[in-house]
Amino acid sequence: MWWLYLYVGLATAGILLLGVLGIRVFAAVQDLARQVGRSTDELSRASQDLSRVTEPLIRRAGDTARN
Template sequence: MLWLYVCTALAFCGIAVLGVLGIRVYVEAERLARQVGDSSRRIASAADEFQRSAEPLAARAGEITRS
């Protein structure tokens, strides 16, 4: 009868460990998703800034080729 209690306790501990690890994976996935979102916003901002700064240069290059 003791082996039944031991097996039940080990099964419970195993499920508890899997639950804790699952929660940790979920938290890290959420953190990674936030970082990816922040990075994509920064890239979009940098692309917009680059486009704004490149427009005058492109206009001048067009004037040079027409001359």
């Protein structure tokens, strides 16, 4: 009879462990999503800066090619 209690206890401990690990994975995924969001914003800003900086160069190159 005590085997039954042991099996139920081990099953309960296993389910609790899976729950704790699931919560940890969830937290890690949220952190990763925040980092990806920040990186996307930084890349977008860098792309806009690059476009803004290269516009005068493109105009100058076009003027030089026309002359």
